[in-house]
Structures are given as C-alpha cells and as structure tokens.
Amino acid sequence: MxxxxxxxxxxxxxxxxxxxxxxxxxxxxxxDVNFIDHTSDLGWKEGQRVKPIVVDPGLYLARKTQIFYATEKRPMPEAFNVFTGSPWVVLSRPFLEFCVFGWDNLPRTLLMYFTNAVLSEEVYFHSVVCNSPEFKNTTVNSxxxxxxxxxxxxxxxxxxxxxxxxxxxxxxxxxxxxxxxxxxxxxxxxxxxxxxxxxxxxxxxxxxxxxxxxxxxxxxxxxxxxxxxxxxxxxxxxxxxxxxxxxxxxxxxxx
Structure with missing residues (x-):
C-alpha cells in the first residue's frame, strides 16, 4: 500500500x-493488461459530466480559473458507448501507443468528443479501451x-x-x-x-x-x-x- x-x-x-x-x-x-476501473452504468454522471459542454480557460491562460458551462447540452453519442470510472489507471504500453497513434481513428474521435467534457479523465481511457475490439478484453476492473x-x-x-x-x-x-x-x-x-x-x-x-x-x-x-x-x-x-x-x-x- x-x-x-x-x-x-x-x-x-x-x-x-x-x-x-x-x-x-x-x-x-x-x-497487455490494463488496470482500469470502468462501468457503462453512468447514472448521474450522464447528465452532470457527459452531456454538459464546458470550456476550461486554464488550458489557455497562465492562471487557474473556473470552467465555463455552455447553455446547451449535447446528446449522447450513437457511434460509441460511454464508459466511466476512476481517474486513476495503470495502462499498458500497447494501449497507450494505440491512444497516441490512433490507427483506427477511435482515440482521436473520443478525444475530440471529451475535450469539452467535465472531468474527461473519468471517461476518456475507459471509453477508448471498452470500444476497441483489440483492447476491450485486456481490462482488470480495479x-x-x-x-x-x-x-x-x-x-x-x-x-x-x-x-x-x-x-x-x-x-x-x-x-x-x-x-x-x-x-x-x-x-x-x-x-x-x-x-x-x-x-x-x-x-x-x-x-x-x-x-x-x-x-x-x-x-x-x-x-x-x-x-x-x-x-x-x-x-x-x-x-x-x-x-x-x-x-x-x-x-x-x-x-
């Protein structure tokens, strides 16, 4: 521990x-094993984390500021399923190379979708690994x-x-x-x-x-x-x- x-x-x-x-x-x-806590049961996170569209000024400014919420909310995607879980993960090199190089465009697509999501670290890797046929069976749910x-x-x-x-x-x-x-x-x-x-x-x-x-x-x-x-x-x-x-x-x- x-x-x-x-x-x-x-x-x-x-x-x-x-x-x-x-x-x-x-x-x-x-x-090839990825230790990543994940679930597709979004619960309250669907309405409060996934659907809201936000802009984090801290990405563009030198000082930390509060995020801005858009008035509109986006619909849930149909091209892939959203998974959520713990933001702390232990990921394999093959999976991270897949996320960086994105040879089937899935990592890039999800990166663009979750760029303006609240706490994207709780959904991005989880959604990529579970929507990828190559890596979805490499997860340890912890x-x-x-x-x-x-x-x-x-x-x-x-x-x-x-x-x-x-x-x-x-x-x-x-x-x-x-x-x-x-x-x-x-x-x-x-x-x-x-x-x-x-x-x-x-x-x-x-x-x-x-x-x-x-x-x-x-x-x-x-x-x-x-x-x-x-x-x-x-x-x-x-x-x-x-x-x-x-x-x-x-x-x-x-x-």
Whole structure:
C-alpha cells in the first residue's frame, strides 16, 4: 500500500519504494493488461459530466480559473458507448501507443468528443479501451486503490486516519487516498511499511552506508537503479493475482 495523496516524505522516497514492489509484482503480469476501473452504468454522471459542454480557460491562460458551462447540452453519442470510472489507471504500453497513434481513428474521435467534457479523465481511457475490439478484453476492473467512502458516497472519499491503518495495510492495494497533511497514520506507514526513520529517506537496496545502528544506512549510495521489494510485496502480489484470476470474468469485461 502506497500514498497518492498529501504525504510528508519526498516523492523520490515514495517512487523508489513503490517501483521496487510494483516492478517485482508486475514482472509476472502480461504487458497487455490494463488496470482500469470502468462501468457503462453512468447514472448521474450522464447528465452532470457527459452531456454538459464546458470550456476550461486554464488550458489557455497562465492562471487557474473556473470552467465555463455552455447553455446547451449535447446528446449522447450513437457511434460509441460511454464508459466511466476512476481517474486513476495503470495502462499498458500497447494501449497507450494505440491512444497516441490512433490507427483506427477511435482515440482521436473520443478525444475530440471529451475535450469539452467535465472531468474527461473519468471517461476518456475507459471509453477508448471498452470500444476497441483489440483492447476491450485486456481490462482488470480495479484502480488498485484503498479508499473509504460515505454511505451514500460523496464526491471525495473520507480522509484516512489511524483507525483505518490495519484494514488499509492488509488490503493489498497499491495506493491509498486521501490523507490530511501530517496525519498520524502517515507516521505509522513510515514506521511499519516503509521502515523510514524520522528525518531520513526511505531505505532501499541502493543504501550501502550506516553499518552501525545509529548511522543513516542511506548516508552512502550504491547503484541507484537497484530495486529491492519491501515488506508489503507479498500482500500486494497476492492482491494482484486475485485480480488477474478474474481477468476473463464478467466483472472485468466491458459491459
């Protein structure tokens, strides 16, 4: 489990440790698999996210401003089905190359359609992958994140705290959100999962110093490209294998 929200350790610490575990686990996973939470059941998003036409001035101005809504709404498309889901995705290289080069024009068509949509990151990749015969059977319906929601769910998940730690750590999720700055549960993650001492970086295989217990093990660097799985790698690996076992199941297919 890793943080993708406000944290109090450096990005390089998090990325180094995260890459070690993910690289170790994903080495045994097909390179064609796309971890993308998706559904065609749009619900309220149809009227509030897909049909409204918006212009984001932040695309053209140096400062951030509120988006503008057009008075008219567009009809739902007939040439393709709209899918929605989590904006956090783990996508394969073949699928991203398809989105960039768009050899059958589908990615470009959907890009033009969703350019003026609200939160297009919640619909674009989901709609492309599920409308493509080549990639629609490569989806794992998960964003690999641990979140706790209100009932009924609101726009954002609840902020995680120390009472969530045990379930979060054992969930097998690769990421977790969201956290308040300097939340005590972040210290628990540092101590128990990242094995990071106060005011020090997260130790990795590249740390070759600190032979004595009072010395910083990362005071000297070795090969910075060396990866070493952390203590959570088995839980993460078991979670990913469970997701992959259901790859051909109805829950993973684009419906």
């Amino acid at each position: 890793w943080i993708d929200s406000v944290a109090h350790f450096s990005d390089s610490d998090m990325v180094s440790t995260l890459l070690s575990d993910l690289s170790h686990v994903l080495l045994s996973v097909s390179r 964003d690999m994140r641990y979140m706790v929601w209100d009932n009924p769910p609101k726009m954002e998940p609840l902020f995680l705290n120390t009472s969530d730690y045990d379930l979060m750590a054992q969930s097998g999720a690769a990421f977790a959100r969201q956290f308040n700055k300097d939340e005590a549960v972040l210290d628990m993650i540092d101590q128990n999962i990242l094995k990071r001492s106060q005011n020090r970086v997260t130790p990795g295989a590249w740390c070759i110093g600190g032979k004595n217990w009072w010395m910083d093990p990362c005071s000297r660097w070795g090969d910075v490209n060396m990866l070493k799985p952390g203590p959570q790698v088995k839980i993460l690996g078991d979670s990913v294998q469970r997701l992959l076992q259901d790859l051909s199941s109805e829950s993973n297919q684009c419906r």
